[in-house]
Amino acid sequence: MPAAPSSGVPTSPVTVAKNDGEEIVLALGDREWRVRGLAKNSGFESLKVTLRVACAERWHLDNLDLCVARQRAAFIDAAASETALRPELVKRDLGHVLRKLEELQEERLKAEAAPKATAEPALSAQEREAALGLLRAPDLLGRILADFAACGVVGEETNKLVGYLAAVSRKLDNPLAVIVQSTSAAGKSALMEAVLAFVPPEERVKYSALTGQALYYLGGDSNLKHKILAIVEEEGAEKASYALKLLQSEGELSIASTGKDPHTGRMVTQEYRVEGPVMIFLTTTAVDIDEELLNRCLILTVDEGREQTAAIHRLQRERETLAGLLRTEARAAVLALHRNAQRLLRPLRVVNPFAERLTFLDDRTRSRRDHTKYLALIRTVTLLHQHQRPVKTAQHAGRAVEYIEATLEDIAAANALAHDVLGRCLDEMPPQTRRLLAQVEALAAARCAKAKIEREDVRFRARELREFCGWGNSQLHLHLGRLVALEYVLAHRADHGAGLVYELVYDGGGKDGKRHLAGLLDVEKLRAGHDYGASRPGLAAGHPGQNGDHPAPVRPGSGPLPGPVRGGETASLPSENGVSENPARENARPDGAALVAAS
Numbered sequence: 001m002p003a004a005p006s007s008g009v010p011t012s013p014v015t016v017a018k019n020d021g022e023e024i025v026l027a028l029g030d031r032e033w034r035v036r037g038l039a040k041n042s043g044f045e046s047l048k049v050t051l052r053v054a055c056a057e058r059w060h061l062d063n064l065d066l067c068v069a070r071q072r073a074a075f076i077d078a079a080a081s082e083t084a085l086r087p088e089l090v091k092r093d094l095g096h097v098l099r100k101l102e103e104l105q106e107e108r109l110k111a112e113a114a115p116k117a118t119a120e121p122a123l124s125a126q127e128r129e130a131a132l133g134l135l136r137a138p139d140l141l142g143r144i145l146a147d148f149a150a151c152g153v154v155g156e157e158t159n160k161l162v163g164y165l166a167a168v169s170r171k172l173d174n175p176l177a178v179i180v181q182s183t184s185a186a187g188k189s190a191l192m193e194a195v196l197a198f199v200p201p202e203e204r205v206k207y208s209a210l211t212g213q214a215l216y217y218l219g220g221d222s223n224l225k226h227k228i229l230a231i232v233e234e235e236g237a238e239k240a241s242y243a244l245k246l247l248q249s250e251g252e253l254s255i256a257s258t259g260k261d262p263h264t265g266r267m268v269t270q271e272y273r274v275e276g277p278v279m280i281f282l283t284t285t286a287v288d289i290d291e292e293l294l295n296r297c298l299i300l301t302v303d304e305g306r307e308q309t310a311a312i313h314r315l316q317r318e319r320e321t322l323a324g325l326l327r328t329e330a331r332a333a334v335l336a337l338h339r340n341a342q343r344l345l346r347p348l349r350v351v352n353p354f355a356e357r358l359t360f361l362d363d364r365t366r367s368r369r370d371h372t373k374y375l376a377l378i379r380t381v382t383l384l385h386q387h388q389r390p391v392k393t394a395q396h397a398g399r400a401v402e403y404i405e406a407t408l409e410d411i412a413a414a415n416a417l418a419h420d421v422l423g424r425c426l427d428e429m430p431p432q433t434r435r436l437l438a439q440v441e442a443l444a445a446a447r448c449a450k451a452k453i454e455r456e457d458v459r460f461r462a463r464e465l466r467e468f469c470g471w472g473n474s475q476l477h478l479h480l481g482r483l484v485a486l487e488y489v490l491a492h493r494a495d496h497g498a499g500l501v502y503e504l505v506y507d508g509g510g511k512d513g514k515r516h517l518a519g520l521l522d523v524e525k526l527r528a529g530h531d532y533g534a535s536r537p538g539l540a541a542g543h544p545g546q547n548g549d550h551p552a553p554v555r556p557g558s559g560p561l562p563g564p565v566r567g568g569e570t571a572s573l574p575s576e577n578g579v580s581e582n583p584a585r586e587n588a589r590p591d592g593a594a595l596v597a598a599s
Contacts, residue, residue, distance in 0.1 A: 005198060014100045024104065026097055031055050033084070033097050040107060043260065047101060051075065053090070057081045066098050101438040123340055131340040147338065151331045152319070153194045156187075158420040159300045162377075163195035163281075164419075166298065169380040170203065170226050171278035171347040177248050177280040178375050182302035187312070188283040191302060196230055196281070199339040204228040212239035214248065216255040216272050224274055226347060232280040241293060244280060248296050251276040274506060295369045298421050326455070347385055349403040350379040354411060359521045361487055370422055372518075378414040382406040410525045417518045436479040437488055437506060439469040444504045459492065459501040465526060554599045 017032075018025035024035040036050040047066040052059060061083035064071040076094060078085040121479065135141045139160060148160045160358045164176070169175040180188040196204055205227055218224065229247075246255050261268045280297070318324045352358075352375070381406060389404040429449040443465060447458045466476050478503070481492070483489040488506040493499075 016100070016104075019104070020073045024101070026094050026100060028096060029369075031093055031257050033093070035097070035101060038101060041105065043109070044102065044105065045260070047105065048099070049101070051097075053079050053083060053093070055083045055085055066094075066101065072098075083184040089467055102317075119449055123343065127336075127340050128344070128429075130337055131344050132387060134337055134341045135344065135385075140385060142310065144338075146197075147334050150193065150196065150327070150334050151197070152315060152327060153191075154315050156191060156304055157306045158417060159191055159302065162298060162300060162417055162421055163191065165197060165377065165380045165384065166279060167195055167199050167228055168345065169376060170228050170277070170378065170384060172345075172350075172379060173251070173277055174372070174376060175277050175279040176373065176380065178282070178299045178300060180281075180283040180300045182283075182285065182304060184285050186302045186304050187300050188285075192230060192232070192281060192283050196228065197335050199228060200339045200341070200343055202229060203342070206232070208232045210240040210243075211256070212243075215243040215274060216242055216257075218274050218365065224276055224278040226277065228281055230278045231281060231283075233285075245292055245296060245340070247274070247276055247278055248280055267368075287397065293575070295366055298373055302422070339554075343492065344387065345383065348383065348391065349401060350382045350406060351403045351466070352378060352382075352406040352411075353391075354406065354408070354526060357521065357526060358411070361490075368539065373418070374418050374422065377417060378406055378411055381410040381413050387409065395502065408523055408527055411526075415520050415523065418520060422517045430479075430482070432475075433479040433482045434484075436476070437472070437483060440465065440483070440489060440502075440504050441506070443468045455504065459503055461494075461501055465502070495595040 013028055014029040016024065017027050021039060022369070026033040026035065026036060032054045034054070035054040035510070038047070039045055041049075045067065047137070049066060051064050051066075052061040060075075060079040062075055062078065064075050066072060076087055076090045078088045079085070092392075116396070134140070134143065144275060145157055145161060146163055153160060159180070161182075166176040166178045180191055182188040196206065203226070205224065207230070210231060226248075243253055253276075255368070256269055256271050257272060258267055259270045269453060285417055317338070334427070355375070358375075361367055361584065362374075364373075386404050390405070391404055392398045393401055395400055395401070440460075443460060444455045444458045446468075447460070448455050462476060462480060465471075465480070466473060469476075480489065484491050488504070490503045490505050491500050492503060494501045
């Protein structure tokens with residue numbers, strides 16, 4: 001009596017002679033079975049194939065669904081007649097073929113469902129050393145700009161640097177998002193392509209357009225994790241804007257959808273999840289951008305000036321020369337160097353030891369997200385310089401957490417970029433409003449000189465400003481309101497709600513025509529040991545109204561219009577030193593100047 005097999009599953013006599021994805025050839029003794037079209041089946045509920053059986057010189061070919069018994073029976077009868085084989089033999093062979101095809105189909109479906117992990121190319125010792133040399137360069141940001149120029153990208157210094165840093169921020173838990181805005185043919189797509197060219201191909205995903213549900217079904221939980229999602233035109237992602245906003249804010253997407261179970265054929269609820277975080281990179285020609293998307297992104301505006309156009313023309317002509325040809329040949333080496341360098345960047349935690357003393361205007365709800373962009377910009381600058389910073393370790397819950405610390409140089413670099421990206425230009429202000437700003441500066445300077453106080457401690461009423469500059473009431477109301485709306489002057493409620501007093505928060509920057517963001521930390525003062533964050537009323541580090549030292553600021557549109565308050569001008573008169581009276585502030589220092597208690 002033969003011994004029983006060790007396994008309950010009988011050994012299949014089928015031999016796979018060929019399987020190239022398009023055609024499968026199975027051998028059973030002297031019979032050959034050829035199968036085509038198996039890959040077109042998306043589950044096990046049907047196996048529609050083109051099947052041919054051959055024996056010696058005789059064969060039979062037919063299209064059928066192997067899951068339908070009636071079609072199998074018809075095939076067996078026809079094949080037995082054509083090949084002169086016994087029907088029992090053809091039926092047994094077809095059973096073995098069906099079992100083998102089900103096995104192959106299951107393997108294929110499992111392979112397709114598994115996340116596709118893109119393997120990073122291994123760096124040689126020479127490539128690694130060159131990449132580390134770039135990351136350890138003392139003037140790394142300047143080196144990046146020089147390499148952009150070497151690759152043929154002219155001008156747009158701030159946009160190139162912010163775009164590069166935003167691309168690096170993909171390795172953070174809360175990366176930046178960027179929208180490049182310009183008119184048609186101004187070069188927004190060229191700027192995006194230039195930035196993406198510096199990023200390793202396996203860490204970026206680019207589409208021309210997205211449908212409304214496309215992001216939810218990208219396949220694989222980690223498909224977008226720590227990658228860049230670039231969309232050429234924001235209009236092409238209009239239907240997917242809700243998913244983009246969720247992906248940026250929440251760091252992941254999930255959706256429940258009804259589908260058919262491939263094993264049972266029943267309708268079931270399936271969950272699809274796309275894991276982030278992801279850096280979003282968009283371009284647009286739209287003048288008005290969706291407000292919810294706008295306040296989540298950094299807006300980069302392409303330079304459309306005549307000088308920039310002339311520079312682009314010179315570069316286009318140079319590309320036709322021998323020097324342009326050599327530049328093109330050298331471009332590949334520069335891009336390869338930066339891609340290797342970015343592969344060496346680790347997603348380390350960043351700690352900012354100066355965070356509690358940083359300052360940012362807090363008179364607008366919008367500044368809550370602008371402030372997070374500013375902090376993320378500092379973290380990204382630090383992350384880019386991680387090979388120039390010591391990696392420190394902290395113990396938490398029995399495990400070691402690695403981190404690097406931001407430096408004053410990182411904050412200074414982020415401040416310079418924040419002025420250009422988040423700030424405003426004085427040239428955007430009407431001339432008469434700009435002249436009133438100069439008068440407010442003069443009034444504040446006079447108060448500071450007389451009372452020997454800091455400018456941020458000065459408070460004034462509209463009546464005092466009107467008397468100082470000699471303007472009419474209506475004219476002053478109009479332009480002072482504009483200064484409040486543009487956040488150069490803050491409006492505070494006076495003591496006991498008696499009218500408004502104003503604070504000059506503009507620090508004098510931007511008079512050279514460049515964009516400027518008022519209220520940022522003076523890094524040099526911090527370097528000198530000055531506790532700047534503790535003496536800035538109206539800013540995040542010590543905001544007014546927190547300890548009763550200053551009246552709470554008034555958000556434009558949420559209270560009385562800027563200017564004198566009817567019947568309330570005498571409720572809180574300025575003291576002799578020009579500062580509005582407040583008992584708590586009078587006791588702060590012997591000279592009666594106002595100070596905000598350090599938090």
